[in-house]
Amino acid sequence: MAQLxxxxxxxxxxxxxxxxxxCDFRCVYCMSEHMTFLPRAQVLTxxxxxxxxxxxxxxxxxxxRLTGGEPLVRHNVEQxxxxxxxxxxxxxxxxxxxxxxxxxxxxxxxxxxxKRINISLDSLKPTLFKELTRIGELSQVLAGIExxxxxxxxxxxxxxxxxxxxNDNEVLDLLRFALERGIDISYIEEMxxxxxxxxxxxEAFCSSQALRDRISQEFELLPTSENTxxxxxxxxxxxxxxxxxxxxxxxxxxxxxxNRVRLTVEGRLLLCLGNEHSIDLRSVIxxxxxxxxxxxxxxxxxxxxxxxRHYFELDNDPQILRFMNTTGG
Numbered sequence: 001m002a003q004l005x006x007x008x009x010x011x012x013x014x015x016x017x018x019x020x021x022x023c024d025f026r027c028v029y030c031m032s033e034h035m036t037f038l039p040r041a042q043v044l045t046x047x048x049x050x051x052x053x054x055x056x057x058x059x060x061x062x063x064x065r066l067t068g069g070e071p072l073v074r075h076n077v078e079q080x081x082x083x084x085x086x087x088x089x090x091x092x093x094x095x096x097x098x099x100x101x102x103x104x105x106x107x108x109x110x111x112x113x114x115k116r117i118n119i120s121l122d123s124l125k126p127t128l129f130k131e132l133t134r135i136g137e138l139s140q141v142l143a144g145i146e147x148x149x150x151x152x153x154x155x156x157x158x159x160x161x162x163x164x165x166x167n168d169n170e171v172l173d174l175l176r177f178a179l180e181r182g183i184d185i186s187y188i189e190e191m192x193x194x195x196x197x198x199x200x201x202x203e204a205f206c207s208s209q210a211l212r213d214r215i216s217q218e219f220e221l222l223p224t225s226e227n228t229x230x231x232x233x234x235x236x237x238x239x240x241x242x243x244x245x246x247x248x249x250x251x252x253x254x255x256x257x258x259n260r261v262r263l264t265v266e267g268r269l270l271l272c273l274g275n276e277h278s279i280d281l282r283s284v285i286x287x288x289x290x291x292x293x294x295x296x297x298x299x300x301x302x303x304x305x306x307x308x309r310h311y312f313e314l315d316n317d318p319q320i321l322r323f324m325n326t327t328g329g
Contacts, residue, residue: 003060004299006271006306010258014063014229015056017049018265019077023070025098026134027120029161029190042266046076048285050083052263055295062091063229065118069265072101078108085113092116092229096159100136102144106151116155116228118186119145123167124177132167149181155228157184157245162206171211172218179240186232186245187211208246215244229259261302269299271306279305 004012022037023030044052053064064084071077085093095109096118109117121141123129129138148156160167160174171187178185189208212221212235221235221244228234232245262270267282279302281295288294 004056004261004303006303008306008308010306011060012259012261012303012306013061014065014260015053015061016065016067016260016262017053018067018069018263019046019049019071019080020069020074021265022073023068023098024073024100025070025136027098027122027161028132028134029163038266042282044265044267044282046074046080048267048282049080049263051285051290051292052267052281052295053080053084054087055292055299057087057090058292059296059299062089064090064093065230066093066095068096070098070100071095072097072105078105078112081109081112081114094118096120097144098133098136099141099144103140103147106144106147106153110151110153115153116157117148117153118157118159119148120160121145121158121174122160122162123170124173125170128167128170132163145181145183149183155184157186157243159186159188161188161190162211163190164206168206168211171214175215175219175244178244179237179242182241184243184245186247188247208248211246231258231260261306269302271302277305277307278302 006012020043026032026035056064066077066080066084068074081093081095084090092115093113094116095114097120099119099121102117102119119141122132124138126138129136129141145156145158158174158178160171162168162171175185187208190205215221219237221237224234224236224243226234226236226243231247233248234243234245236243258272262273263281264270267280267285269279269281271277271279279298281298284294284298285291
């Protein structure tokens with residue numbers, strides 16, 4: 001079977017699949033407070049998602065991450081985890097969650113074959129956590145984290161989007177929280193997706209280097225060559241098992257090593273997070289049900305339009321109007 005190689009020689013081995021645009025939080029950097037979600041007819045069925053995921057694995061994809069919105073709010077989503085987890089040629093099945101439903105689902109997902117999970121956690125202060133998520137309860141997420149640790153995933157990672165003047169004074173507290181529990185953490189520069197009015201992205205921007213400088217005042221950070229297949233650049237702190245990652249779409253562009261594509265829940269194959277280049281896979285599989293060759297043809301077409309890089313700008317209106325919940329986090 002042909003490999004997925006774009007016109008810049010980059011091999012695509014990682015697929016991020018959004019299983020829903022819905023979420024039980026309304027994080028200020030991810031979506032509007034009052035969202036209009038997709039009607040059911042526009043959303044890929046679980047069977048369609050499984051068919052597309054299986055085809056990508058046949059084309060050489062080794063890692064699939066299920067995302068949202070919040071994946072665990074989708075009814076019967078466990079069936080998709082089961083299907084993908086049973087694919088012998090898939091090296092790793094992972095997912096990203098806000099943690100609100102982990103207490104209920106962690107054990108079930110571990111049995112389905114999930115090896116690593118990412119949990120969004122931007123604050124350890126209940127009041128600020130609710131302010132940033134607009135709805136979320138910190139205690140619920142912390143309970144989910146502890147359940148995930150108890151179940152015993154290979155790795156657990158916290159994802160923290162850091163905003164200047166909001167939660168940047170918690171960088172060290174979040175790090176200590178991760179170190180004490182032997183879990184990983186990645187600090188993320190805010191992605192300029194979707195038009196927001198809640199804050200100024202340019203004023204809230206925190207660079208990865210600024211965060212490393214702050215952490216280095218208390219801990220020794222040693223760069224590593226470790227790679228989990230995603231955009232994080234990892235560092236280690238002597239004496240701890242945790243990895244400290246930085247995702248830097250603005251300050252340290254990682255496009256030259258991009259090995260990823262995204263599938264939105266409405267079936268758009270996005271070739272770049274920061275561009276609108278896409279292929280409509282939903283129309284292909286609904287016009288040609290069960291025809292894997294037609295689907296492969298469309299996916300291969302996508303490799304020919306995958307752009308070289310994104311050009312995120314903080315000071316201007318967003319070039320990409322879709323929010324992260326519709327993109328797939």
